Amino acid sequence: MDILSSSIEQSTDLLNQNENINQEINISVKNEIKKKVTGSEAVIMSLLEEGIQTIFGYPGGAIMPIYDALYGFQDQVNHILVRHEQGAIHAAQGFARASGKTGVCFATSGPGATNLVTGIADAQIDSTPIVCITGQVSSHLLGTDAFQETDIISISMPITKWSYQVTNAEEIPRIIAKAFYIAASGRPGPVLIDITKDAQNQIIDFEYKKCDKIRSYHPYPIASDQDIERAAELINNSTKPLLLFGHGVIIANAQEELKTFVEKAGIPSAWTIMGLSALDTDHPLNVGMLGMHGNYGPNIKTNECDLLIAVGMRFDDRVTGDLNRYANQAKVIHIEIDPSEINKNIHADVAIISDAKIALKKLIPKINPNNHNEWLEEFKKCSQIEYDKVNKNELYPEKGELKMAEVVRKISERTNGKAIVVTDVGQHQMIAMRYYNYKKPRSNITSGGFGTMGFALPAAIGAKMACPEREVVAFIGDGGFQMTLQELGTIFQYKPKVKIVILNNNFLGMVRQWQQLFFEKRYSFTTMVNPDFIAIARGFSIQSAKVTERENLDAEIEKMFSTDEAYLLEVVVEKEDNVFPMVPSGESVSNIRLS
Amino acid sequence: MGKSLYTDNSNSETMRNFTISILSENSIGMLHSITIIFTRRKINIESINASDSEVPGVYRYTIVIKTIRSTAEKVVKQIEKLIDVLSSFLYEEDQVHYQEFSLYKISKKVLVAHPEIEKITSEHGAKIMLTEPEYEFVIFEKTGHRESNRKLLNELQPYGVSEFVSSGRIAVSKSKRETTTLMEQLENSKCNVIEA
Numbered sequence: 142m143d144i145l146s147s148s149i150e151q152s153t154d155l156l157n158q159n160e161n162i163n164q165e166i167n168i169s170v171k172n173e174i175k176k177k178v179t180g181s182e183a184v185i186m187s188l189l190e191e192g193i194q195t196i197f198g199y200p201g202g203a204i205m206p207i208y209d210a211l212y213g214f215q216d217q218v219n220h221i222l223v224r225h226e227q228g229a230i231h232a233a234q235g236f237a238r239a240s241g242k243t244g245v246c247f248a249t250s251g252p253g254a255t256n257l258v259t260g261i262a263d264a265q266i267d268s269t270p271i272v273c274i275t276g277q278v279s280s281h282l283l284g285t286d287a288f289q290e291t292d293i294i295s296i297s298m299p300i301t302k303w304s305y306q307v308t309n310a311e312e313i314p315r316i317i318a319k320a321f322y323i324a325a326s327g328r329p330g331p332v333l334i335d336i337t338k339d340a341q342n343q344i345i346d347f348e349y350k351k352c353d354k355i356r357s358y359h360p361y362p363i364a365s366d367q368d369i370e371r372a373a374e375l376i377n378n379s380t381k382p383l384l385l386f387g388h389g390v391i392i393a394n395a396q397e398e399l400k401t402f403v404e405k406a407g408i409p410s411a412w413t414i415m416g417l418s419a420l421d422t423d424h425p426l427n428v429g430m431l432g433m434h435g436n437y438g439p440n441i442k443t444n445e446c447d448l449l450i451a452v453g454m455r456f457d458d459r460v461t462g463d464l465n466r467y468a469n470q471a472k473v474i475h476i477e478i479d480p481s482e483i484n485k486n487i488h489a490d491v492a493i494i495s496d497a498k499i500a501l502k503k504l505i506p507k508i509n510p511n512n513h514n515e516w517l518e519e520f521k522k523c524s525q526i527e528y529d530k531v532n533k534n535e536l537y538p539e540k541g542e543l544k545m546a547e548v549v550r551k552i553s554e555r556t557n558g559k560a561i562v563v564t565d566v567g568q569h570q571m572i573a574m575r576y577y578n579y580k581k582p583r584s585n586i587t588s589g590g591f592g593t594m595g596f597a598l599p600a601a602i603g604a605k606m607a608c609p610e611r612e613v614v615a616f617i618g619d620g621g622f623q624m625t626l627q628e629l630g631t632i633f634q635y636k637p638k639v640k641i642v643i644l645n646n647n648f649l650g651m652v653r654q655w656q657q658l659f660f661e662k663r664y665s666f667t668t669m670v671n672p673d674f675i676a677i678a679r680g681f682s683i684q685s686a687k688v689t690e691r692e693n694l695d696a697e698i699e700k701m702f703s704t705d706e707a708y709l710l711e712v713v714v715e716k717e718d719n720v721f722p723m724v725p726s727g728e729s730v731s732n733i734r735l736s
Numbered sequence: 737m738g739k740s741l742y743t744d745n746s747n748s749e750t751m752r753n754f755t756i757s758i759l760s761e762n763s764i765g766m767l768h769s770i771t772i773i774f775t776r777r778k779i780n781i782e783s784i785n786a787s788d789s790e791v792p793g794v795y796r797y798t799i800v801i802k803t804i805r806s807t808a809e810k811v812v813k814q815i816e817k818l819i820d821v822l823s824s825f826l827y828e829e830d831q832v833h834y835q836e837f838s839l840y841k842i843s844k845k846v847l848v849a850h851p852e853i854e855k856i857t858s859e860h861g862a863k864i865m866l867t868e869p870e871y872e873f874v875i876f877e878k879t880g881h882r883e884s885n886r887k888l889l890n891e892l893q894p895y896g897v898s899e900f901v902s903s904g905r906i907a908v909s910k911s912k913r914e915t916t917t918l919m920e921q922l923e924n925s926k927c928n929v930i931e932a
């Protein structure tokens with residue numbers, strides 16, 4: 142009895158609330174001050190207020206009112222109809238990573254929303270600003286297992302920076318403004334706004350105000366002067382400093398400051414795969430890639446340096462290997478915007494909790510001009526060892542099957558190191574990042590933290606749409622390509638001029654490598670019997686070619702880049718090639734293997 | 737030194753109780769977004785309490801977990817990172833005053849048959865809660881630390897306890913900090929936009 146009567150009380154409460162809303166609407170009709178729109182129109186108008194011109198999405202029942210509103214705004218906003226919602230979010234990620242702007246994607250309720258999940262998790266771990274807008278069943282159906290109802294708010298809670306369900310359209314402008322502020326500020330990340338169908342249809346007065354303050358959210362911590370002083374002192378007293386730069390440098394747009402900083406103090410600098418392209422690959426102080434498939438020098442020197450200066454990176458396990466045997470001899474300065482990263486994996490002697498650009502700007506005048514030529518010389522020696530034992534044969538093989546690295550090298554040369562390189566996940570990813578000669582910032586787009594196969598093709602589409610004037614090359618394995626190849630349909634429809642390079646080893650190469658090295662060559666389900674990729678490309682009217690012989694490679698690469706449209710180049714490469722160097726999983730970075 | 741935090745066997749890394757006190761906006765789903773941070777690390781929540789705080793509209797969650805110091809610190813920072821969390825504090829046992837509140841329901845028949853029950857409950861400082869006269873049970877209420885409330889339960893159990901329930905720990909810190917001052921600091925913080 143008690144329970145019943147209380148729930149009745151609640152529902153009359155709800156009724157009263159609705160009445161209030163109706164009254165408010167009537168009042169403003171009389172005054173005619175603000176613009177009357179549907180919740181759906183308010184969504185699109187809010188996006189326009191945020192300067193959004195490109196949306197990646199896929200319609201369905203619960204988001205149809207928003208799509209209907211979109212129909213009326215086609216002259217102001219470009220909607221890209223992808224072929225799967227995972228494609229929408231990866232494209233939005235590619236767009237965001239290439240441009241530094243927030244990517245936007247739309248999906249319907251239920252399966253539309255759950256198809257976004259992989260990309261949301263990917264954007265979260267790789268700090269990518271994304272606003273996802275999902276349709277939801279009408280509010281009176283919430284919790285009833287209605288058709289295509291899913292609790293996407295709860296599902297996405299651990300993988301979003303923030304999420305919110307809108308059931309009253311009055312909230313739409315404010316919530317979307319908040320979403321954009323949260324997604325892009327501080328350490329960026331994905332935000333999900335779930336809008337019920339009734340809210341999409343509700344009539345409201347539209348008024349938009351951008352958000353730049355939330356009392357519970359402080360995205361730009363200010364480092365103390367004392368910490369800056371202490372860091373400068375450590376840097377000035379160090380004889381063997383090593384700087385590690387990550388995605389935070391790119392997010393903060395601090396490439397110039399990083400360069401000035403390392404040049405002034407002459408500090409050898411190494412990158413995480415998310416930091417790649419923040420400093421030109423051939424910069425004399427760029428000593429290469431950290432971590433599992435990184436370069437020999439920066440890995441072993443991590444355990445020989447006297448100071449580690451980590452800028453906008455988070456000591457991921459793929460970078461550090463065994464934490465117990467990681468830089469124990471060194472002092473650590475950690476420049477990082479997210480306080481929860483400080484002391485998470487590695488203890489920081491000095492923590493500068495700040496945006497990377499601001500921190501570097503403050504540090505530059507405090508550090509003494511210096512060079513560490515002898516120390517740098519040690520890195521050069523390591524590079525030479527690695528080159529002789531590994532890179533030379535990878536880059537310039539004279540006989541045998543084609544190698545991934547020589548394909549990457551040739552494409553690097555053909556594009557003058559100035560393309561946006563998008564990679565999928567696996568051996569080709571490591572090879573592309575190791576051997577492409579990056580000469581422009583924001584040129585490396587990869588799924589770093591999540592390692593999502595299928596990322597590259599849609600991300601390349603997004604990158605090309607963000608930067609149509611730049612060459613966009615996607616290196617993809619034969620496995621990963623088949624995870625999202627439906628997005629060739631998007632390319633067919635919208636014609637972004639992406640260059641797709643399938644490095645086909647007829648294996649799930651990276652897994653096969655581990656099976657060879659650590660599972661006694663028991664190749665359990667890693668052999669791929671592949672379809673005819675050229676025929677597939679033809680089906681989508683995408684120009685393509687297949688290379689199997691070294692002597693044809695140059696000509697086919699040339700043909701791809703001189704074709705002024707999207708292109709798919711399949712290169713058949715050595716089947717059982719391994720990526721070296723390698724720090725075996727869980728081992729110390731000092732145990733890096735060259736073969 | 738760049739030493740990992742995982743292998744420090746010093747005293748600071750012994751398993752013990754920590755009280756986490758969280759001030760947050762009163763938004764839907766908040767409790768879920770807090771608890772999944774523990775789920776992720778497979779940390780069991782010993783007790784949890786949600787209530788109003790001294791600031792209107794601001795909620796306070798009080799959570800007790802058993803873990804090592806470094807993990808507790810990391811978890812607190814990850815909670816603090818949630819957009820709607822205003823602030824999150826980590827306390828050792830000696831940094832808070834805390835209590836739990838327990839109710840023990842015993843049938844009147846049992847009480848009549850065993851008058852010593854009243855002696856036991858009064859020794860433990862438990863009081864009889866007012867109920868309607870025709871109610872067939874007596875409810876004892878007791879405020880105390882979990883162990884002492886538990887001890888009373890153990891002593892009453894042989895007689896038959898029809899229902900027992902205890903609140904999560906509620907705690908106030910020994911610190912002199914005023915929440916209203918903290919709120920002012922948050923409201924006036926310049927960390928909302930990038931430094932010029």
Ligand SMILES: Cc1ncc(C[n+]2csc(CCOP(=O)(O)OP(=O)(O)O)c2C)c(N)n1
Nearest residue numbers: 567568569592594618619620621649650651
């Ligand atoms: C969605 C997803 N499933 C599984 C994996 C595990 N995985 C990592 S690399 C890899 C093999 C990739 O093979 P392929 O795409 O052919 O690239 P290759 O390594 O041969 O260059 C697999 C299966 C993953 N990273 N992502």
